[in-house]
Every structure is written in C-alpha cells, then in structure tokens.
Amino acid sequence: MNEIRVGIVGLGRLGKAHATNIAQNVPGAKLVAACSFVEDELEYAKRELGVTETYTSYEEMVDSPNLDAVCIVSPSGYHPEQIRLAMKKGLHVFSEKPIGLDIEDIEKTMEVIQAYPEQVFQLGFMRRYDESYQYAKRMVDEGALGELTVIRCYGIDPSSGMEGFVKFAQSSYSGGLFSDMSIHDIDLVRWFSQKEISRVWAMGKNAAYPELDDLNELETGAAMMQLEDKTMAILVAGRNAAHGYHVETELIGTKGMLRVASAPEKNLVTIFDENGVVRPTSQNFPERFRDAFVNEMKEFISCIKEKRRPEVGAIDGLQSTKVAIACQQSVETNQIVEVK
Ligand code: NAI
Structure with a gap:
C-alpha cells in the first residue's frame, strides 16, 4: 500500500x-x-x-x-x-x-x-502506548500483582501551563477537569482492571487560581471510585503542580504493587549542587509522552x-466520558453518582 x-x-x-x-x-x-x-x-x-x-x-x-x-x-x-x-x-x-x-x-x-x-x-x-505503562500492563495481565484492589492515579498539569490553559478554556469549553484531564486516568483504570466503574464521589477546590471559578473550571479535583468488582480507584487531577507535569499511577494488588513514575523524572540525570540532590522533572505532556x-x-x-x-476504540471514549461526567455531577451535587 x-x-x-x-x-x-x-x-x-x-x-x-x-x-x-x-x-x-x-x-x-x-x-x-x-x-x-x-x-x-x-x-x-x-x-x-x-x-x-x-x-x-x-x-x-x-x-x-x-x-x-x-x-x-x-x-x-x-x-x-x-x-x-x-x-x-x-x-x-x-x-x-x-x-x-x-x-x-x-x-x-x-x-x-x-x-x-x-x-x-x-x-x-x-498513555496506553507509553513503554512504562505497557510494561506495567504486561505485569498485571500476567498476574504478577495478583488481584487488583486499589488503583491510584495523579494527573496534574504544571502551574507554568496555567496561562495557556486559561486561553484554551476561554476560547472553547474543555469539558471540565475530569473530562479534560482525568479522562486519561479513567481510561487507565478501565484498561488495567478490565472492569467498568460503577460509582464515583468527586470534589474540587480552586485555591491558587480562584479566577477559574469565572470559567467554571477546577484547579484541583479528587475522585473516589468503585469498580464493578469492588476494586477501588482514587484519582487526583489538577492544573497546579509547581514542579512540572505530574502523571503518576499506582497499582496495588494481592501479591504486590507497582508505581509508574512515582516522581515525574525528566531523565536519568541527578544534579548535586547548592540545592541538594535534584532530579529534574518532566515539564509538559509533549515531553513526557513524546514517544x-x-x-x-x-x-x-x-x-x-x-x-x-x-x-x-469508540467504546473506550464513551465509557470514560460517562465516568468523567459522573465526576463532574458529583462535584456539583456533592453526592455519590452511579455511572449508568
Ligand atoms: P488549542 O486550543 O491549543 O488548539 C486548537 C486548534 O484547533 C487551533 O489550531 C484552532 O485553530 C483549531 N480549531 C478550533 N476550532 C476549529 C474548527 N471548528 N475547525 C478547525 N479548526 C479549529 O487546543 P489543544 O490544547 O491542542 O487541544 C486540542 C485537543 O487535543 C483537545 O480535544 C484536547 O482535549 C486534546 N489534548 C489531548 C492531550 C493528550 O494528552 N492526549 C493533551 C492536550 C490536548
């Protein structure tokens, strides 16, 4: 061809x-x-x-x-x-x-x-095409962690991206923090567990950027989720990581646990200087997920x-958006929301 x-x-x-x-x-x-x-x-x-x-x-x-x-x-x-x-x-x-x-x-x-x-x-x-996530997925599928009990995900944009985000959010609606940011974590939860998410309880707070209130956007949000087999998931999403682009995932199973990028390291360099021992961090999504x-x-x-x-495929899009919308509803109503 x-x-x-x-x-x-x-x-x-x-x-x-x-x-x-x-x-x-x-x-x-x-x-x-x-x-x-x-x-x-x-x-x-x-x-x-x-x-x-x-x-x-x-x-x-x-x-x-x-x-x-x-x-x-x-x-x-x-x-x-x-x-x-x-x-x-x-x-x-x-x-x-x-x-x-x-x-x-x-x-x-x-x-x-x-x-x-x-x-x-x-x-x-x-993220499903990232080498580290693929490695983790193989471990989970081979049963190395046993049965999954908790999945913890962080997806926090750097504070340095706030100006760009405000422009983006002013010109078109992002869908809110959970549809825009947590959607990747929701997909990871579904991908790793091969289970659907049944109910969510989510909340949010605008502390550093109260101006996001005017845009109907959240700076930081958190969600607790229950999957259909009672596996638990905890998500933190945000737009205000001072140190860079923080995407971290933890999988806890009956036989062990693993973390992907527990510190969002940029590369293998460690700097020893007047600031102490410093590991540079990845600063944005094009850098972290280039490959x-x-x-x-x-x-x-x-x-x-x-x-x-x-x-x-499309079903992954539909299911993840359903969960993200349920999170947004949960923030607005302060209720646990069933995902239909
Ligand atoms: P942006 O606001 O920086 O750029 C939008 C672009 O779309 C501009 O070139 C604009 O001219 C064009 N555009 C807008 N409306 C249009 C229309 N009706 N017809 C033709 N062109 C139009 O947006 P950004 O940040 O690049 O995001 C774009 C999409 O990518 C969003 O859906 C976002 O969720 C997604 N995204 C995904 C990421 C990931 O991690 N996979 C990271 C960042 C964004």
Whole structure:
C-alpha cells in the first residue's frame, strides 16, 4: 500500500506535535493537508512540514480527494461532528480525547463509526502506548500483582501551563477537569482492571487560581471510585503542580504493587549542587509522552495498512466520558453518582 495521506484539524498545543509526528516521525504516513482558524499555524504547516493543502474550513478539507485519513486535534466539543463527517466521507479517523462531551452526541457518533467497519477509528489515549505503562500492563495481565484492589492515579498539569490553559478554556469549553484531564486516568483504570466503574464521589477546590471559578473550571479535583468488582480507584487531577507535569499511577494488588513514575523524572540525570540532590522533572505532556504520541500514530497507520482494529476504540471514549461526567455531577451535587 502507498503512503497514507493524512489531513489534520487543529494545530494548537497538541496539534503541532501530532502534525510533526505524521510529517516526520511516522513511516508510511504523509501529512498532506491542515486545517486551523489561525493563519500563522497554516503558514507554519506549509513552511515547516511541507503541507500542500491548507484550509480554514474542516468541511472543505474532508472533501479533498487527496486524503485517506484525518487526525482530529480540534477543541473537544467539535470531535463528534468532525468524526462523523470524516467517516461518512470514507476516511480513517484518529481523534484526540475525549471522544466528545455529551453522551447522546457520542452515541450518535458510535453508530456512524460502527456503520463503516472497514475504516479505522482510533482514540488518542496515548498513555496506553507509553513503554512504562505497557510494561506495567504486561505485569498485571500476567498476574504478577495478583488481584487488583486499589488503583491510584495523579494527573496534574504544571502551574507554568496555567496561562495557556486559561486561553484554551476561554476560547472553547474543555469539558471540565475530569473530562479534560482525568479522562486519561479513567481510561487507565478501565484498561488495567478490565472492569467498568460503577460509582464515583468527586470534589474540587480552586485555591491558587480562584479566577477559574469565572470559567467554571477546577484547579484541583479528587475522585473516589468503585469498580464493578469492588476494586477501588482514587484519582487526583489538577492544573497546579509547581514542579512540572505530574502523571503518576499506582497499582496495588494481592501479591504486590507497582508505581509508574512515582516522581515525574525528566531523565536519568541527578544534579548535586547548592540545592541538594535534584532530579529534574518532566515539564509538559509533549515531553513526557513524546514517544507515546509517536507510537500511537504509528499504530493508527499500521492498522490502516494491515486492515486491523486498534486497541483503543469508540467504546473506550464513551465509557470514560460517562465516568468523567459522573465526576463532574458529583462535584456539583456533592453526592455519590452511579455511572449508568
Ligand atoms: P488549542 O486550543 O491549543 O488548539 C486548537 C486548534 O484547533 C487551533 O489550531 C484552532 O485553530 C483549531 N480549531 C478550533 N476550532 C476549529 C474548527 N471548528 N475547525 C478547525 N479548526 C479549529 O487546543 P489543544 O490544547 O491542542 O487541544 C486540542 C485537543 O487535543 C483537545 O480535544 C484536547 O482535549 C486534546 N489534548 C489531548 C492531550 C493528550 O494528552 N492526549 C493533551 C492536550 C490536548
């Protein structure tokens, strides 16, 4: 099969990273088209990434006869409609998380995805393609930890990202802390346990950035969850880690426990100086998950070429968003919420 010709929508904080990967780091893929509202971003795509077609209208991009696939990295509320449109145009679709922000809209989208089984659909839960998470997953699947009892997840953005986040949240609704951030942790809980989440109790607090109240956003949130087999999960999500980008996962089982990135180390360097013994930390998601973003895109392209289905599909999007919405409701009502 020839190169898979990809069009990307969204060239913002994450879109640029995906665009660069498709253009330069994923063999067998070619970045042909790009769509954004921002003219400078389109110029960048032409100049730096060799994109030949640029659009300010997504509808026009998916009409191009030169595309095999799209990569959707637009704000979350647009995902369902853009997925549906691309599927109906006969294109393979990679969409960033979350799959959508509204359950009915997601269910409608799933129906469309299911109507085109020959076309690949993959969702951007890139942590599943991170080497350390894959190692941990193999241990769990081989029974090295015994039966899982507790899963603890931290997903906290760096304080340095707050300015960028406020702009992002002002221009389009993120879906709230749980749909925007914890969705990755919710997916990990489902992936590791292979169980669904039954009920949640969540809460939040805006301490360092009370201005987030005006945006209806949370700076820090926590959730307690019960899975269908009584396994417990504890999530902490936030946007205010002073030391960097803190993504940490702990799995506790009957025979042992493991932690992925108990300190979010940037690399293997340890510095000994007037500050003491210092381990530099990873500062943002493109840095921490650089390889995972490349790996997930390689998988998308391989699935198209080999006519395979990726592991992360629409059902993972639907289930994780249901849980995230339940968390948001729990914060608002201060009640335990059943996930239906
Ligand atoms: P951003 O706000 O930085 O960029 C949005 C981009 O979409 C811009 O290029 C803008 O011109 C374009 N755009 C907006 N509306 C559009 C429309 N209707 N048609 C065409 N283009 C449109 O957003 P960011 O942070 O890059 O996030 C994008 C998506 O990626 C979100 O859904 C977010 O949840 C997801 N994301 C996922 C991450 C992960 O860890 N997997 C990390 C960061 C973001």
